[in-house]
Amino acid sequence: MKFTLTEEQKYIQKAIREFTRGEFDEDQILELLENRDFPQNLFRKACKLDFVGVGYPEEFGGQACGMMEQVLVIEEFCRKDSSVGIALGSADAGAEIICAWGNDIQKQKMLPGLAKGKLVSTVLFGDVDAREDGRPAAILTPEGDGTFRLNGNADFVMNAERADVFIVQAQIGADAPTADCAFALLKRNTPGVTLQALGEKLGIGVIAWHHVILQDVVVTEADIVRPADEGRGAMLDFQKIHLLRIAAMFLGIAQGALDMALRYAKQRVQFNRKIGEFQGIRHKLADMYMDLQATRALVYAAAEGHLHDHGDLHDLLGVKLTAERTAMHLTDEALQIFGGSGYMIELPVEHFYRDARTLRALSGRTVFQKDVIAQAIVGHLT
């Protein structure tokens, strides 16, 4: 099936493919994973080729591309390698917030650095499940002299150790229902910011994770991003973008898993036949392909739709959950087709499997996300 892409989108896709095929070296990636190192070299190269920050305005180092282009970039990164793809695709996490609501000074301070890879960012969420009543990560208390005190914490923060900038989902004042929603921009080494290493985890070994505690961190007005509508709306808009980016990661991981499974099924011989000649394996591959293409159609449609209006949160949650399910399915079947060799760390399909499960857990609980979808389509019935 061919998806309709613009000439520019095709060009970007082709350029990234050339980059990932030429630069993502399997052995080097396995070494990075073993040493739990961030793919710094690949990140630098990706920045140099302008693959990071494609959605930023041109005057701030970007290419003013839409969501579709961003999805294509992340998909191709993750297709070639799930761990490196997620690392590159999330090195400027939260930049959308600055693009959408930051003032020109904030944009100038952050975006060109992020696009060039001179800065790395991470987001501190209070709530990863994207529920309407989600709590913020921290509370900004006005001090009267124009400064604020920031207090709060966030668990399982990816890349915190490496990030130069923390983008903290916060509210102004402690009164939750009416409070203003804002984002605080913090440097990692600001006094009052404490990182607690969480040790190793199931997958995505190239990114470390931490518990971050913010205690009486002094923030000035200049470091606060205030969305125009000062409410939940901004937070939701950001979450929608975030969900689409994660969906793109799952899509890429799924495609990568199918790529590997197909290659293996076409060359592995058992019972004097290529295993890809057996109907059982062929149908597995057919099921994987069907699932993948349906997911791709959905993710692309959501990314295209994002241009016109940002879509409903529950629909984007559905897109993310669908892509997640597809990635779970495809990485599982791909590993199964590899049999015993799929269980060996020497082959990438092994970490694709772990990474899909890790990304699933990191991106919130399915249970609560389905609550949001159900609420939107069923509503309150009392």
Next chain:
Amino acid sequence: MIGTLPEEYLRTKQQIREFVQTDLEPYAEDVEVNNRIPEHILEKMKQRGLFGLTIPKAYGGGGMSKLEFCLVEQELSKTHFAFLDIISLNNGLGSKSIVLDGSEAMKRKYLPQLASGRLISAFALTEPNAGSDAAGITTSAVRQGDHFVLNGMKHFITNAPIADLFIVIAVTDPELRTRGGITAFVVEKGAPGLTIGHVHNTMGMRGAHKSEVIFKDTPVPVENVIGEVGKGFQVAMKTVDDGRMGVASTSLGMAERLLELSIGHAQRTMRNGKPLADSQAIQWMLADMGTEIYSAQAMIYATAAKIDRQEDAALEVAMCKLYASEMVGRVVDKAMEIFGRGGLRKGSTVERMCRDARILRIFEGTAEIHRVIIGRYLLKGKRTAYAAVEKQASGQGGRA
């Protein structure tokens, strides 16, 4: 089902459960981090006779029936996989062929030492180009006077780096192959030309080492042939068939542990002032986990009892392995959902079991090969024990 188990078996099950809780589980993390079972724990396992539970009493073993041993495997799987894995070879793939087909001299020589754990065994069948297609092996054994000379490479061999004894399946007649050209041998560590190759680094199963085993002009005395020359494939298949119940029981034990942990976590974790367990979605996940565990347990116990009655249970064994190994996969997925991000942390049992359980659908025959076997049996008219009982019941008047 549990009510029909003999008292004696239930006692064994309880004893193993206690041993796991007091002696093994405290070292689970140690095994995971250091990638080996501490020596003093291995010693304790040997003292308890865990290495020879299934070996006949006449040769120093525990003489356990299949059903009783399944219960042991089930309980042992509730802690780190390495503990069960290391004893499973001596109790199964590493000794079964000697028990079933070995000469009396061979039995006397090896079985008591396997039973005590003085010798650790490995089963060398799989090769890089012969996985699912076990008959496609190329390791050769050529007769030269009073011994055979082995050449070839095996891989993914569990216990190989620490094994004292290898059960090796090799080709003695490339023309005949499975029709009389494959032979099983006992090869001792230190045999000339036997080397351990690359040690595989795997997703899970830390502490349970797998590696390549390489034979280069390795001489093996003719008296080390297990059973008859040329009957090795049959010897191997009987052994593998036997081991499949172990995979089923392991899947069952792991799934039970995951359910136990999931229930505890759902009850303790508060979300908006309410325990996670109040969520109907979580309750339904637990319900599915419990229901599938129960059906696997019923299948496994019934099949093991059938094996103990010396009836042909090949079909049911394959079904048990297929169902239980896929069941634990689904249980892992739900447990991960219940544990959320915390379930990703190294050091959590859920994280470890997510990796360990993934092998169960692959080794001792993949799920795909099991579907092939089961389908073939069904088409040949083989029926499950359940069908036989039903037929008998309807013959006696059927339903009221």
